[in-house]
Amino acid sequence: MSVDFPVLKPTDFASDQDIRWCPGCGDYSILAQMKKVLPTLGVPPEKTVFISGIGCSSRFPYYVNTYGIHSIHGRAPAFATGLKSTRPDLSVWVITGDGDGLSIGGNHLLHAIRRNIDINIILFNNSIYGLTKGQYSPTSPMGHVTKSTPRGSIDHPLNPISVALAAEATFAARSVDVYASHLIEILTRAANHRGTSFVEIYQNCNVFNDGAWEQFTDKSVKDDNLLQLEHGKPLIFGKNRNKGIRLNGITPEVVDLDGQVAADDLLFHDEKAPESQLAFLLSRLRTPRFPEPIGVFRAVERPTYDQMLNEQVRVSTAERGPGTLEELFNSNESWLVP
Amino acid sequence: MSVDFPVLKPTDFASDQDIRWCPGCGDYSILAQMKKVLPTLGVPPEKTVFISGIGCSSRFPYYVNTYGIHSIHGRAPAFATGLKSTRPDLSVWVITGDGDGLSIGGNHLLHAIRRNIDINIILFNNSIYGLTKGQYSPTSPMGHVTKSTPRGSIDHPLNPISVALAAEATFAARSVDVYASHLIEILTRAANHRGTSFVEIYQNCNVFNDGAWEQFTDKSVKDDNLLQLEHGKPLIFGKNRNKGIRLNGITPEVVDLDGQVAADDLLFHDEKAPESQLAFLLSRLRTPRFPEPIGVFRAVERPTYDQMLNEQVRVSTAERGPGTLEELFNSNESWLVP
Amino acid sequence: MNSTTSTFSPSSKPSETVQGVTVRLAGDSGDGMQLLGTQLTNTSALVGNDVATFPDFPAEIRAPRGTRAGVSGFQVRFAAEEIFTPGDGLDALIAMNPAALVTNLADLKDNGILIVNSESFDDKDLKLAKMAANPLDDELIQKKYRIIKVPMTSLTRGAVADLGMSTKIADRCKNFFAMGLVFWLYGRDVNPTLRFIEEKFSSKADIAEANRRALNAGWNYGETTEGFASTYQVPPAKLPAGRYCNIMGNEALVWGLITAAHLSGKQLFLGSYPITPASDILHELSRFKHFGVRTFQAEDEISAICSVIGASFGGSMAVTTSSGPGVALKSEGIGLAVMLELPLIVFDIQRGGPSTGLPTKTEQSDLMMVLYGRNGESPIPVIAARSPGDCFDTVIEAWRVATTYMTPIYVLSDGYIANGAEPWKIPIAAELQKSEIRHPEAANNGAPFLPYKRNDQLARPWALPGTPGLMHRIGGLEKEDVTGNISYDPVNHQHMVNTRAKKIANIANDIPPTEVDGPDHGVLVVSWGGTYGACRTAVHQVRKDGKAVAHVHLRWLNPLPSDLGAILKRYKKVLVPELNTGHLSMLIRAKYLVDAVSFSKVQGKPFAVSEVANAIEQII
Amino acid sequence: MNSTTSTFSPSSKPSETVQGVTVRLAGDSGDGMQLLGTQLTNTSALVGNDVATFPDFPAEIRAPRGTRAGVSGFQVRFAAEEIFTPGDGLDALIAMNPAALVTNLADLKDNGILIVNSESFDDKDLKLAKMAANPLDDELIQKKYRIIKVPMTSLTRGAVADLGMSTKIADRCKNFFAMGLVFWLYGRDVNPTLRFIEEKFSSKADIAEANRRALNAGWNYGETTEGFASTYQVPPAKLPAGRYCNIMGNEALVWGLITAAHLSGKQLFLGSYPITPASDILHELSRFKHFGVRTFQAEDEISAICSVIGASFGGSMAVTTSSGPGVALKSEGIGLAVMLELPLIVFDIQRGGPSTGLPTKTEQSDLMMVLYGRNGESPIPVIAARSPGDCFDTVIEAWRVATTYMTPIYVLSDGYIANGAEPWKIPIAAELQKSEIRHPEAANNGAPFLPYKRNDQLARPWALPGTPGLMHRIGGLEKEDVTGNISYDPVNHQHMVNTRAKKIANIANDIPPTEVDGPDHGVLVVSWGGTYGACRTAVHQVRKDGKAVAHVHLRWLNPLPSDLGAILKRYKKVLVPELNTGHLSMLIRAKYLVDAVSFSKVQGKPFAVSEVANAIEQII
Numbered sequence A, B: 001m002s003v004d005f006p007v008l009k010p011t012d013f014a015s016d017q018d019i020r021w022c023p024g025c026g027d028y029s030i031l032a033q034m035k036k037v038l039p040t041l042g043v044p045p046e047k048t049v050f051i052s053g054i055g056c057s058s059r060f061p062y063y064v065n066t067y068g069i070h071s072i073h074g075r076a077p078a079f080a081t082g083l084k085s086t087r088p089d090l091s092v093w094v095i096t097g098d099g100d101g102l103s104i105g106g107n108h109l110l111h112a113i114r115r116n117i118d119i120n121i122i123l124f125n126n127s128i129y130g131l132t133k134g135q136y137s138p139t140s141p142m143g144h145v146t147k148s149t150p151r152g153s154i155d156h157p158l159n160p161i162s163v164a165l166a167a168e169a170t171f172a173a174r175s176v177d178v179y180a181s182h183l184i185e186i187l188t189r190a191a192n193h194r195g196t197s198f199v200e201i202y203q204n205c206n207v208f209n210d211g212a213w214e215q216f217t218d219k220s221v222k223d224d225n226l227l228q229l230e231h232g233k234p235l236i237f238g239k240n241r242n243k244g245i246r247l248n249g250i251t252p253e254v255v256d257l258d259g260q261v262a263a264d265d266l267l268f269h270d271e272k273a274p275e276s277q278l279a280f281l282l283s284r285l286r287t288p289r290f291p292e293p294i295g296v297f298r299a300v301e302r303p304t305y306d307q308m309l310n311e312q313v314r315v316s317t318a319e320r321g322p323g324t325l326e327e328l329f330n331s332n333e334s335w336l337v338p
Numbered sequence C, D: 001m002n003s004t005t006s007t008f009s010p011s012s013k014p015s016e017t018v019q020g021v022t023v024r025l026a027g028d029s030g031d032g033m034q035l036l037g038t039q040l041t042n043t044s045a046l047v048g049n050d051v052a053t054f055p056d057f058p059a060e061i062r063a064p065r066g067t068r069a070g071v072s073g074f075q076v077r078f079a080a081e082e083i084f085t086p087g088d089g090l091d092a093l094i095a096m097n098p099a100a101l102v103t104n105l106a107d108l109k110d111n112g113i114l115i116v117n118s119e120s121f122d123d124k125d126l127k128l129a130k131m132a133a134n135p136l137d138d139e140l141i142q143k144k145y146r147i148i149k150v151p152m153t154s155l156t157r158g159a160v161a162d163l164g165m166s167t168k169i170a171d172r173c174k175n176f177f178a179m180g181l182v183f184w185l186y187g188r189d190v191n192p193t194l195r196f197i198e199e200k201f202s203s204k205a206d207i208a209e210a211n212r213r214a215l216n217a218g219w220n221y222g223e224t225t226e227g228f229a230s231t232y233q234v235p236p237a238k239l240p241a242g243r244y245c246n247i248m249g250n251e252a253l254v255w256g257l258i259t260a261a262h263l264s265g266k267q268l269f270l271g272s273y274p275i276t277p278a279s280d281i282l283h284e285l286s287r288f289k290h291f292g293v294r295t296f297q298a299e300d301e302i303s304a305i306c307s308v309i310g311a312s313f314g315g316s317m318a319v320t321t322s323s324g325p326g327v328a329l330k331s332e333g334i335g336l337a338v339m340l341e342l343p344l345i346v347f348d349i350q351r352g353g354p355s356t357g358l359p360t361k362t363e364q365s366d367l368m369m370v371l372y373g374r375n376g377e378s379p380i381p382v383i384a385a386r387s388p389g390d391c392f393d394t395v396i397e398a399w400r401v402a403t404t405y406m407t408p409i410y411v412l413s414d415g416y417i418a419n420g421a422e423p424w425k426i427p428i429a430a431e432l433q434k435s436e437i438r439h440p441e442a443a444n445n446g447a448p449f450l451p452y453k454r455n456d457q458l459a460r461p462w463a464l465p466g467t468p469g470l471m472h473r474i475g476g477l478e479k480e481d482v483t484g485n486i487s488y489d490p491v492n493h494q495h496m497v498n499t500r501a502k503k504i505a506n507i508a509n510d511i512p513p514t515e516v517d518g519p520d521h522g523v524l525v526v527s528w529g530g531t532y533g534a535c536r537t538a539v540h541q542v543r544k545d546g547k548a549v550a551h552v553h554l555r556w557l558n559p560l561p562s563d564l565g566a567i568l569k570r571y572k573k574v575l576v577p578e579l580n581t582g583h584l585s586m587l588i589r590a591k592y593l594v595d596a597v598s599f600s601k602v603q604g605k606p607f608a609v610s611e612v613a614n615a616i617e618q619i620i
């Protein structure tokens, strides 16, 4: 498709709106990488649609020069489902936040993913409600002190990747706002995956939850806290890649890659595993006990909702011929009044 | 508690309402077992509350002589959360269906479970919308032909246990409507677990989805299709208990317990495993490739939402003394007008 | 398919000709009364009678056998003249058991025919119906009505005896026996039903045969027993010439949707979540995939309305269907649609409220909600169907307005219309008017596209994704006039609020002059929606007695017709009958300062003609 | 804490005494204008002025520096007389940058004081504000206003120079410099603010010191420079004797909730989901755990309302708070509460609509929604607060009614009330009237409990789980009178619909006689909610000119006071000013057939007194 298509530049996807995010917000980097990815997909701006809910992150569509809807809080996947079901020719992106997508919008996220509608859902996870000025979110850690939890949150947080996998996700990945190249790679893969692509991005809200992801961005420690998933490769991490994850029964453990343990003894990543238990196990890895994986947890093929829906229409039409009003009006027994 | 409490009989929990389920509905058996369980819990009827949504299953509260709310579609967990948070002294049950709990109500289910509010959620899974006369539900298999899917459903079904686990469930179990003794055991354990207990019950809707669970109830085949989970025991099943589940890496496989493979080589169940990957793996076992587990997938301890909420109140009061109106009215700087 | 000419031999007994008959069939949910009623309706329609029906079933799937809660009824009126309602009093009541009898007897006219299955009145049956004594032995009842006790169970069993089927199966044929008897009584042709049996049970030959026999046995029973002196004949009605079929409200609504999509060259998308009494629309539409119809059973009503907005943004004819509680859930989404100014249709098939209320009963109590149930100033046009067949035209008009003015629109129906049926004149497809919709074309001049630049109707352009050069973003925040950019400017907000209001108000220019039935003085009855039949009939009745009563039935609730104010002023009294506590009457009073009197009924049941007639008499 | 007597030396310059002053502080969201405004307000209140404030900030957390979108303003009026509004025209405008100047200058009175930071008007700043020329050089502006250019940046930097902090930090103190200057100009005591600085920055001694210096530098700047000829003194207002504190609307609402719970011996439960401008109620309440307050941040508004119903069923004082879109989502749940007849309060802190609309702006456009935004006949009482302090009493009255009549109740506030502040007379806790609530006691007679047996108020018993013998089930299906069992009976449904309506209508018997301000003839202005101040002031103004104008301000919107009809009839003209398209005026017209004239403004802003006054003049 990209072949017979004029080469596009990031600026082709830049809108004329001035950006209203706080200076230093992680959203800027995500926007920048997205603008780099879009021109490479071979999809022209007019064939691209961004749909968001409500939140700082959900301001995103205004800043890309494509079609877009800044909808209502939590419902973006539903809008996207209606659009993609009827316009499979479009490339549809959903931009959501940890509150928008997992609090009020959790159910729509769940159902969009299980239907495997061919859209890309990008969840900006800053573990806080930004736009409403700093209440805790479903991904905020227990004990998190916020405007609405002066004595600390008592809600056990949700793990977005685990939720996506339980929703039967065919594609689930994670990246970090400031990892430009990694983010570009993940967004590109999400765009190219057929079916619902779910991407969680650790995003820093420097006003209401600054440093939430410091352990993954601070040069001095990040390598020990991050695990880059690579398909078919053993799980190795650490500044000098001297640590790995090994399975003990079904329980993962961190091991040193000294003489005793070899890379071959480690757990190998398989993003194409037909069942999701490996991806799920990886999604459970959390600091401080483990490094947190970034990259693609799962990428498998399954017919998409829009594809099957339109296939049923095609087949019915083929079998019964395109419906006509005459046929419709005569489907009941009728009589003539002279 | 049950000690100094007069012995109760199932009839003490029977209400005076005539039951409005279709003859032969699986709901009858579940109601019968529940009436047997309630008297054994040492909780008097007036301390017990049943809250349901809308659906055939959600008629349940009318048929037990306790306090109850037949609420609105999909929201029962939210009512229960408000009640239990403010009345931790009550034993609160939520009765829901596969449509009520996983379609419109999926998000409330998710959040009640992750908060680990101390309630018992019983989901009657008949893989159909009964009350509205037979549309497919989130647990209906692909291709299921129903009133709303004449050419078969194209929605990939949700796995209730997987969803509960991704919602950080501390207790997740499964039983079958007609397995009286097993159901009694599971309901009892759910009642005694502190935190959100999630129980999925395979329930037959003999009017709109008859035989959906036949493979688990038909004497001739059920033993090969069912796997009874027992804590600390190897996963053995089959009419003559001659088959087992073994792990190959992280992939389960069915093996014959002939000479070669011994019980010790099999995967052992551990409902208390601190992490949920084993429970999740078990939840993925589906016929025909595998038997489907019934019993307790996961049962671990975690502080409950109601407990922590009331603890924060207790501590604040202890630290600052019980608030008085005088204190309240003087929390702002004030001045005297003569 | 058209009715094949039938070789049908009428009864040899004397027959009395009447102008119209109202029959109610009542029995257990399991007894197949709905099927019986539908057959009687279709057959009557086929012989050219005008018909009107009123099915009434319990909320439970299968309430306990024999109990009052389990009674399912189907009322049908067939007549030799044009009729608008299934009738008030019953000429005949068929009661399959005590519960059916006790819950329906009150509606049977004096000296009316009461046919019962005498074998379902033993003590067990009476107990289930919570009855102390057997009503069949009741002196009074025997005096008041023409009771005919038929041992249906044994007669049916006898008829199918040599087919060697279980009595359980055999007993299932009882309703066909009753049908045969009723068909005989009203000289109906059994052939259409025989054809129906053939199709329906094509796979089960024995069942088909059993039902056939039961049907004939019932017919012969009437012909042979003393019980019945004569049959009744209802001559064909003088309906306008043309081809007719019998149609139910939700069915006509579905046909209207498919037709509107066809005529406007649009792909039809339904996003919906099942709820009584709207579910059948989803079921029906899902069967029309070869018409390019796409149906989406959403996870809830919020997802349904949002999916529809997404589909509309993409250029489809997008609609959503629901009832009371589900519509309430859509409020926020519909508010966004108002802001986005995208065309789509929201159907509210009203049922008894508040809350879950009376799911299977009818009511008109959602009017104020659809008008005002959104945050902020959020005007939406509202149009209401008045009868089953009228749903077809209503939908087509709704879609025309939605696309002409670029607005979401509400279509109101109710449980009574949805499940009721009437003969419907089949339009000539070729004669239906096409309505093409224009979308702005690709722009390459580099100038920014202006999504909120309006035309004479104040409608904004419907620019579709995929069109080069028209990329734009819309959302729920207030937007700047013309550009559609976010704007918090006070004056702009006022302007946009006014413009959205004016746009909807302007629709009145498109509404045909209000048709007034009757004199230009005296009492004016103003109604809307499903009460059309009862009100029109009542007005005619009272007028027959020489009283000056006129009738205006409103199709548009928002905006109200521009000539309504002038019309109202002409009358001494204005009566507004509604199946709510007076929603329309409030609107009329507020807008025109006319002392409109509300005649309110909130019982989950349609008006009886007599009720409305009395109310009119009252205020004359 | 009470104000400690201060050793405060007033300015040595001549000072002019005035009755009231209106000042607006405008700058970047980051410039701390809200803080500056709050300090000026509290200090003025402390010296006994009556004060009224109007904060106005952008929807974005931190809109881009220097842009018009990023301007944050805070208007405060302090006066020597009782005032009801923050004033129309400004006596002084402090503009920290060009964007702040252009967006606010229009409101500055002729010859008003205009203080600007002259160092934030270079080309870069002008470009950000999308301005071609520098307004400070503008002839006209210089003629029209008393412009004072202060090099605040360098002066502030100078003041903190030897603290050796980065200029970035130093510049953050600019607002305290401006504050010092303003305090000097109006002879305000700096001590309270010095105390505030001490507390607020207790952990950051250097910052505290820097701010202290900036404040004093600002004060001294006024005292020393030629720019200012004299200061202004506003004597204390003659408020009723008592202890006062300055209170904001949402704060008073929170205090009212805690007090109502306390007085009724109930545990307070809030189930809510954050949304502007209601979120602060959740924040505030979560800090009062030692008062036994339990707050639950739900996953969405639906969960919030449902949790509240559950808590009410359990016997708590349960409330939920939201705004427009969130309230729309609660509709279905509230409908259930109507059916269950459980006491709870729903707060709608209204904001600009429709849809997401103008989240940080004020409006009254949810009235019709809260009255009618539910399926079926679903009546709910609605009460509205009229000012920040009034929120306290409103909440207490709402809870009394909710529990007396066993009903959910709506309390309306708006963004203007929520964020506005005024002096509030602190009640004597001991003198507040207790309202005990009775719950039925345990029954052991085995007789079935009757959850829908009503008392004289038609209220049903509030039987709490845990009470032996009172076990009962309630739900959303229509219920049988008295027993509460499910009932589809038509007559029962009519009875229950009537009863629910009657119960709410009866509340009118509890509403004190309507207080009419002014003559019993001429023009009557009828208002509700946050427009009280503007309407009352405007009416007084017009009356001063000898015109016959009276004012009725409604606290109850449903039911309307029983004496309102009679009052309305007395006047030649009725004017209804509303920040919507005429909701109350519609209700009045419909109910009383009075030709009420709507004066509508929908700009996301409160009424200016002059606007209402003009409207009155118009129709006189």
Ligand SMILES: Cc1ncc(C[n+]2csc(CCOP(=O)(O)OP(=O)(O)O)c2C)c(N)n1
Pocket (backbone or CB within 6 Å): A054, A055, A056, A057, A058, A073, A096, A097, A098, A099, A100, A101, A124, A126, A128, A129, A130, A131, A132, A137, D273, D274, D275, D276, D301, D325, D326, D329, D356
């Ligand atoms: C129905 C509704 N409820 C609540 C809100 C208020 N609201 C807007 S955004 C938001 C949460 C935003 O958090 P998140 O999704 O994490 O986005 P972020 O701002 O952190 O990027 C809330 C509660 C709303 N706009 N609509």
Ligand SMILES: Cc1ncc(C[n+]2csc(CCOP(=O)(O)OP(=O)(O)O)c2C)c(N)n1
Pocket (backbone or CB within 6 Å): B054, B055, B056, B057, B058, B073, B096, B097, B098, B099, B100, B101, B124, B126, B128, B129, B130, B131, B132, B137, C273, C274, C275, C276, C301, C325, C326, C329, C356
């Ligand atoms: C808001 C709302 N939407 C839809 C409905 C209609 N409705 C009632 S029950 C139900 C689904 C019931 O399915 P399930 O939860 O599986 O219960 P079951 O009847 O199968 O036991 C639906 C769609 C409703 N009552 N309220």
Ligand code: SF4
Pocket (backbone or CB within 6 Å): A020, A021, A022, A024, A025, A026, A027, A056, A057, A126, A130, A131, A204, A205, A206, A207, A208, D061, D062
């Ligand atoms: S509040 Fe946080 S998330 Fe929102 S724009 Fe500012 S920094 Fe970014």
Ligand code: SF4
Pocket (backbone or CB within 6 Å): B020, B021, B022, B024, B025, B026, B027, B056, B057, B126, B130, B131, B204, B205, B206, B207, B208, C061, C062
């Ligand atoms: S419809 Fe199905 S689920 Fe409902 S009562 Fe009947 S058998 Fe049970």
Ligand SMILES: [Mg+2]
Pocket (backbone or CB within 6 Å): A055, A097, A098, A099, A124, A125, A126, A127, A128, A129, A130, A137
């Ligand atoms: Mg967030």
Ligand SMILES: [Mg+2]
Pocket (backbone or CB within 6 Å): B055, B097, B098, B099, B124, B125, B126, B127, B128, B129, B130, B137
């Ligand atoms: Mg079900």
